[in-house]
Amino acid sequence: MRTLPLFLPSLALGSAISTRQDSFQTKCAKFASKIDLPNVRVNIVEYVAGGTNLSIPDNPATCGATYQAVTADFCRVAMAVATSNSSEITLEAWLPRNYTGRFLSTGNGGLNGCVGYDDMAYTTGFGFATVGANNGHNGTSGEPFYQHPEVVEDFAYRSVHTGVVVGKQLTKLFYEQGFNKSYYLGCSTGGREGFKSVQQFPDDFDGVVAGAPAMNFVGLTSWSGHFYPITGTNTSDSYLSSELWSVVHDEILRQCDDIDGAHDGIIEDPDLCHPIIDTIICKPGSSSTKCLTGAQANTVRQILSPLYGLNGTLVYPRMQPGSEVGASALYYGGSPFSYSTDWYRYVVFSNPDWDPATFNRHDIAVALKQNPYNIQTWDADLTPFRKSGGKVLTYHGLMDQIISSENSKLYYSRVAEAMSLPPAELDEFYRFFQISGMGHCGGGDGAYGIGNVADSFNGVAPENNVLMAMVQWVEKGIAPEFVRGAKFVDGVGSGVEYTRKHCRWPRRNVYKGPGNYTDENAWQCV
Numbered sequence: 001m002r003t004l005p006l007f008l009p010s011l012a013l014g015s016a017i018s019t020r021q022d023s024f025q026t027k028c029a030k031f032a033s034k035i036d037l038p039n040v041r042v043n044i045v046e047y048v049a050g051g052t053n054l055s056i057p058d059n060p061a062t063c064g065a066t067y068q069a070v071t072a073d074f075c076r077v078a079m080a081v082a083t084s085n086s087s088e089i090t091l092e093a094w095l096p097r098n099y100t101g102r103f104l105s106t107g108n109g110g111l112n113g114c115v116g117y118d119d120m121a122y123t124t125g126f127g128f129a130t131v132g133a134n135n136g137h138n139g140t141s142g143e144p145f146y147q148h149p150e151v152v153e154d155f156a157y158r159s160v161h162t163g164v165v166v167g168k169q170l171t172k173l174f175y176e177q178g179f180n181k182s183y184y185l186g187c188s189t190g191g192r193e194g195f196k197s198v199q200q201f202p203d204d205f206d207g208v209v210a211g212a213p214a215m216n217f218v219g220l221t222s223w224s225g226h227f228y229p230i231t232g233t234n235t236s237d238s239y240l241s242s243e244l245w246s247v248v249h250d251e252i253l254r255q256c257d258d259i260d261g262a263h264d265g266i267i268e269d270p271d272l273c274h275p276i277i278d279t280i281i282c283k284p285g286s287s288s289t290k291c292l293t294g295a296q297a298n299t300v301r302q303i304l305s306p307l308y309g310l311n312g313t314l315v316y317p318r319m320q321p322g323s324e325v326g327a328s329a330l331y332y333g334g335s336p337f338s339y340s341t342d343w344y345r346y347v348v349f350s351n352p353d354w355d356p357a358t359f360n361r362h363d364i365a366v367a368l369k370q371n372p373y374n375i376q377t378w379d380a381d382l383t384p385f386r387k388s389g390g391k392v393l394t395y396h397g398l399m400d401q402i403i404s405s406e407n408s409k410l411y412y413s414r415v416a417e418a419m420s421l422p423p424a425e426l427d428e429f430y431r432f433f434q435i436s437g438m439g440h441c442g443g444g445d446g447a448y449g450i451g452n453v454a455d456s457f458n459g460v461a462p463e464n465n466v467l468m469a470m471v472q473w474v475e476k477g478i479a480p481e482f483v484r485g486a487k488f489v490d491g492v493g494s495g496v497e498y499t500r501k502h503c504r505w506p507r508r509n510v511y512k513g514p515g516n517y518t519d520e521n522a523w524q525c526v
Helices: 019-033 115-124 149-174 189-200 218-224 227-231 242-260 294-305 322-332 339-350 359-371 384-388 405-419 466-477
Strands: 038-050 051-053 067-068 072-082 087-096 102-106 127-133 183-186 209-210 315-316 391-397 431-433 480-489 496-503 509-511 523-525
Touching: 019 038, 019 149, 051 359, 072 149, 087 115, 087 149, 102 115, 102 339, 115 127, 115 183, 127 149, 127 480, 149 189, 183 189, 189 209, 189 391, 209 466, 218 315, 218 339, 218 359, 227 294, 242 322, 242 509, 339 359, 391 405, 391 466, 391 496, 391 523, 405 431, 431 480, 431 496, 496 509, 496 523
Parallel strands: 102 127, 102 183, 183 209, 209 391, 391 431
Antiparallel strands: 038 072, 051 067, 072 087, 087 127, 480 496, 509 523
16 A cells, blocks of 8 residues: 655645535535436445545455555545446545546556555545546456456456546536546556557547556567566576576666766666677686576576567567566566466466466467457557547656566557657657656656656656646646656655656657756756
């Protein structure tokens, strides 16, 4: 569970004006009797005071939280919404006192069926009427997909879209003014869900903020599964310990850190980094623990190479260099990656006994051909979304240890080619920002604090906060030229060591001086 920083904006405090509080609470208490929507079963309607911890005892254990800290007063509506005769989603709508006339949907992560309570608390604090759903199943395992295509369909697209339809209806019922604009905020699977809305439901949102999107989903799931056969178990000659991955990382930094002009421990543009790992192969007879065998060097080379299918077509681009320390535990730790294994066991082969050690290119071909409910989320013609007036801001950390940032660049190129538009034209509705030093959706060695989640909060100014940048773009027509990131001393709330302006693609950041690399004005987007 994320604990919201105390400095998050909450325009309505629980103790503000007791008469207004009574009025709002009364309105919330009476709201249950107003809800009469098809396929909706209301389970909870309750007033929640800002500055408290909301108890969520029914949250699945694997979702990791039994309570959620909240900053704003809101009316909570928890529901079950049927999506077919054999499936349903758990949906929550949080309707804040400090309502700004904006509706927002949150997303999910991994294969999970976890309501994004942390993101709901974050966005409700800004005055968004916010919805979040469980993706049609409970918990983080993919086992609920087994022989249950309706659950797969919910996961692919239907959960988010259904939540938006119902959430907008509830917002109109609760607030006399309805809503003026609708937004989306999500990362990882949430990023994919945002792009799925852009591609398939172009009228759902005016503005979409989609981080590290898990698009090319089948390709991503195959790519994340192909590492285990490369590394083998921790007894294999091809396996590298976490300590050796640190050695690899140090060598990659030695070769690539200075390419951008600054020696700061950050690879500003991995596109320019093509490390030669042969340089750290052990000399004959060496007893050093800071070098690799030939087999281990081959492992690194394969991991930093794209994945191709049976007919030589690209399945998924390479893992960007610089992410290896974070990825070593998830992907290279001598055991299979659970999300990939679950997808192949419970969806692709419908065989709980399928062995991930046998994974091969024939399996990839089967999965790509299957592509249930077009979960690939790889459609590149965004003309309907553009015509609707929608805006999409996407970002990707260049230290992402789970979803390679190379995939976001590949998708951008696909959109440009499909729509026959250069970046200057795409900029009108689609902007992509590379966030150097950011891991998967947050964290990392660099200036990752861009306001995409509570743990990355560094103020409400649009240049410091991607969500508020989107609001400004949609409502004032001011498009973001850059995204400023904060390098925290020791996590959010600990103080800011420095800031850096992250460039919009296809520009890249170059250190020009004359100041220190911690001076954001010493960098230029070129």
